[in-house]
Amino acid sequence: MAEVTETVEKQVKQREPLFSKKNRKLITDPLDDSNPITVQVLGICSALAITVKLYPALVMSLSVIFVMGAGNVIISLLRNLIPNRIRIIVQLVVVASLVILVDQVLKAFVYDISKELSVFVGLIITNCIIMGRFEAFALANGPWKSFLDGMGNAFGYAWILIAVAFFRELLGSGTLFGYPVLEKIGVYSVGYENNGLMLLPPMALITVGIIIWVQRARNTKLIEEN
Amino acid sequence: MNIFKNILNSVKPHFEKGGKWEKLYPVYDGFATFLFVPKHTTHSGAHIRDGIDLKRTMITVVLALVPALLFGMWNVGYQHYKALGETVGFWDQFLFGAVKVLPMVVVSYAVGLGVEFAFCVIKKHQINEGYLVTGMLIPLIMPVDIPLWMVALSCIFAVVIGKEVFGGTGMNILNPALTARAFAFFAYPTYMSGDKVWINTSTQAGQSVVDGYSGATALGDLAVKGETSLQPIDMFLGTIPGSIGETSTVAILIGAVMLLWTGIGSWRIMLSALLGGTAMGLIFNWFAPYAISPEQQAFMAVPFWQHLIMGGFAFGVVFMATDPVSASQTFRGKWIYGFLAGFLGVMIRVFNPAYPEGIMLAILFMNVMAPLIDHYVIEANVKRRKKRLQVKVA
Numbered sequence: 001m002a003e004v005t006e007t008v009e010k011q012v013k014q015r016e017p018l019f020s021k022k023n024r025k026l027i028t029d030p031l032d033d034s035n036p037i038t039v040q041v042l043g044i045c046s047a048l049a050i051t052v053k054l055y056p057a058l059v060m061s062l063s064v065i066f067v068m069g070a071g072n073v074i075i076s077l078l079r080n081l082i083p084n085r086i087r088i089i090v091q092l093v094v095v096a097s098l099v100i101l102v103d104q105v106l107k108a109f110v111y112d113i114s115k116e117l118s119v120f121v122g123l124i125i126t127n128c129i130i131m132g133r134f135e136a137f138a139l140a141n142g143p144w145k146s147f148l149d150g151m152g153n154a155f156g157y158a159w160i161l162i163a164v165a166f167f168r169e170l171l172g173s174g175t176l177f178g179y180p181v182l183e184k185i186g187v188y189s190v191g192y193e194n195n196g197l198m199l200l201p202p203m204a205l206i207t208v209g210i211i212i213w214v215q216r217a218r219n220t221k222l223i224e225e226n
Numbered sequence: 227m228n229i230f231k232n233i234l235n236s237v238k239p240h241f242e243k244g245g246k247w248e249k250l251y252p253v254y255d256g257f258a259t260f261l262f263v264p265k266h267t268t269h270s271g272a273h274i275r276d277g278i279d280l281k282r283t284m285i286t287v288v289l290a291l292v293p294a295l296l297f298g299m300w301n302v303g304y305q306h307y308k309a310l311g312e313t314v315g316f317w318d319q320f321l322f323g324a325v326k327v328l329p330m331v332v333v334s335y336a337v338g339l340g341v342e343f344a345f346c347v348i349k350k351h352q353i354n355e356g357y358l359v360t361g362m363l364i365p366l367i368m369p370v371d372i373p374l375w376m377v378a379l380s381c382i383f384a385v386v387i388g389k390e391v392f393g394g395t396g397m398n399i400l401n402p403a404l405t406a407r408a409f410a411f412f413a414y415p416t417y418m419s420g421d422k423v424w425i426n427t428s429t430q431a432g433q434s435v436v437d438g439y440s441g442a443t444a445l446g447d448l449a450v451k452g453e454t455s456l457q458p459i460d461m462f463l464g465t466i467p468g469s470i471g472e473t474s475t476v477a478i479l480i481g482a483v484m485l486l487w488t489g490i491g492s493w494r495i496m497l498s499a500l501l502g503g504t505a506m507g508l509i510f511n512w513f514a515p516y517a518i519s520p521e522q523q524a525f526m527a528v529p530f531w532q533h534l535i536m537g538g539f540a541f542g543v544v545f546m547a548t549d550p551v552s553a554s555q556t557f558r559g560k561w562i563y564g565f566l567a568g569f570l571g572v573m574i575r576v577f578n579p580a581y582p583e584g585i586m587l588a589i590l591f592m593n594v595m596a597p598l599i600d601h602y603v604i605e606a607n608v609k610r611r612k613k614r615l616q617v618k619v620a
Contacts, residue, residue: 191373191375192375193373193376193414193416193417195413195414196412196413196414196415197409197412197413198413200412206387209391213391
C-alpha cells in the first residue's frame with residue numbers, strides 16, 4: 001500500500017520539462033490550427049484598421065505580444081485570489097493597466113506611430129483575443145503555461161497582421177517599411193500603378209479571407225464537416 | 227463540323243482516365259461540350275428538360291450585347307475624331323474603335339477563361355459557360371483608355387474573389403462583371419473616373435493631347451458643375467463620352483428586347499428598376515428647392531427621365547441587375563430587388579458626387595441583399611399559406 005502512494009507522489013512531483021510536447025503545442029497551435037484571427041476570427045477589427053502600412057502593424061503586434069504575455073502571467077498568478085463573480089472586472093483592470101503602460105511608452109518613443117495607431121492601442125483592452133485567453137486559459141493554468149499560451153496567441157495574431165500589412169503596403173503604396181521597393185525595381189516605368197483598393201479596409205478583409213482560404217486548403221483539419 | 231468531331235474523338239483517349247493528360251480532362255470536356263451537344267444523360271429518375279441549357283442562355287445574352295458592343299466601337303472612334311476636330315468616314319471611325327476595343331475583349335476572355343480553366347483543373351469539376359457573358363460585359367463597362375493589364379487584373383479578381391471562392395458559376399453572390407468594375411474603380415480611380423479617360427486622344431493612357439476639350443460624361447459634369455452640355459437626344463442615341471458599351475440607350479434597348487423576347491432577362495427586374503429610378507428621380511425633383519448647395523440643386527432638378535438614359539443606368543438594369551444568379555429568385559423578390567436597385571442607383575449618383583456611377587454600387591449592394599429579400603418573401607408566403615390552412619380547418 002505504502003509503495004503505491006509513493007509512486008503516485010513521485011509522478012505528481014516529477015516536474016514537466018519547460019518545453020514539453022504539451023507546452024510546445026501551446027505556442028505552435030495558435031500559429032496555425034487555432035489561429036486567433038483566421039480560425040477563431042477574433043481581433044478582426046484592428047487587423048483591418050492598422051494594416052495599411054507595415055510599421056504600425058509591427059508596433060501594434062509588439063504591443064499585443066507584450067500585453068498578452070504579461071497579462072496572462074498576471075492573471076494566472078492571481079487566479080486563486082480572484083473572486084469568481086468579479087473576475088471580468090479584475091481582468092479588465094489588469095489589461096487596462098498594461099495597455100496604458102504600452103500607450104505611454106509609444107507616446108514617449110514613437111510618437112508618430114502612436115498617433116497613427118490612435119484609438120487602436122486603447123482598443124487592445126477590448127481585443128477579444130486577450131480577454132478570451134484570460135478567461136479560457138490563464139484562470140485555469142499556471143504562470144509558465146499561461147505565458148506560453150499568451151505568446152502563442154499573440155504571435156498567431158502578429159503574423160497575420162504582418163502578412164496582411166505586407167501585401168497591403170507593397171501593392172497599395174509600393175513600399176515596405178516606407179522603402180520604395182517597387183520604384184527601385186522599376187515597375188512604374190513600364191506602366192504599373194499602385195492599387196488604391198489595397199489601402200481601403202475591405203481589401204484587408206479580402207486579404208484575411210485569402211489567407212484563411214490558403215490555410216484551409218493546406219490544413220485540411222480545419223475544414224468543417226457538413 | 228466533322229473535322230472537329232474527328233479531332234475531338236482522336237484526342238479523347240489522352241484525356242480519359244489513364245491518359246497522359248488525365249488531369250486536363252475538364253479542359254477537353256469544356257471544348258467538346260462547347261462545340262457539340264453533350265451525350266450526358268441523367269442517371270436516375272425522370273427529368274423534364276428544356277432544350278435551353280446554360281450555354282444557350284449565355285450565348286443569347288452575348289448576342290444581346292452585340293448591338294451595344296458594335297455601337298461602342300463606333301462611338302470610341304467617333305469621339306476620338308470629334309475631339310481631334312477631324313472628320314472621317316463611318317468605317318474609319320468604326321475601325322479605330324475596333325482596334326481599341328477588341329484587344330480588351332480578347333484580354334478579358336483570355337485571362338478570365340484561363341483562370342476559370344485553371345480552377346476547374348485543380349478542383350476537378352466541369353468547366354461551364356458562366357464566363358462567356360462576364361467576359362463580354364467587362365470590356366463594355368470599362369473606359370476606353372484603361373490599360374490592358376488593369377482589365378486583366380480586374381478579370382482575375384472578378385473570377386477568383388467574385389466567383390470561384392463561392393464555388394464557381396451559379397454560386398456567386400455578386401455579379402462578377404460588376405465586381406471587376408468595382409475593383410478597377412476603387413483600385414485605379416484615376417483611370418476609371420474624371421474627364422480624361424472616356425475619350426482616346428493620345429497614345430498615352432489617361433492623358434489628353436487636346437487642351438480644354440472636356441471629355442467628361444454627363445454624370446461627371448453634373449456631379450462637378452451641376453449642369454451638362456450634353457443633349458438628352460445624344461444621351462439616348464449614345465453619341466456621348468462614357469464607358470464603351472453603356473452610352474447608347476438605343477443599342478441597349480435592342481439588347482433588352484432580345485432578352486425579354488427570349489425570356490432570359492427578367493422583365494420584372496427591368497421594369498421595377500425603371501420604376502425605382504423614376505421614383506427616386508421624381509423625389510429629387512420635388513425636393514430640389516431644398517438642396518444644400520446650388521450644384522446639388524441643379525443635379526436634383528434634372529428631369530427624372532434623364533436619369534434613365536444617363537450613364538450606366540440602362541446598361542446596368544438590362545444586363546447586370548437581371549443576372550439570374552445574383553438577383554432575387556422569387557417573383558415578388560424580383561420586384562423589390564429591381565426597384566431598390568434603380569432607386570438606390572439614382573440616389574447614390576446624385577448624393578455622392580465621388581461615385582457618379584451609382585448604379586454599379588446599387589446593383590452590387592442589392593446582389594448582397596437578394597438572399598435576404600428571398601428569405602422574407604418565402605417566409606411571408608409560408609405564413610400566408612398557414613393562415614389559409616387554419617381558416618379552412620376552422
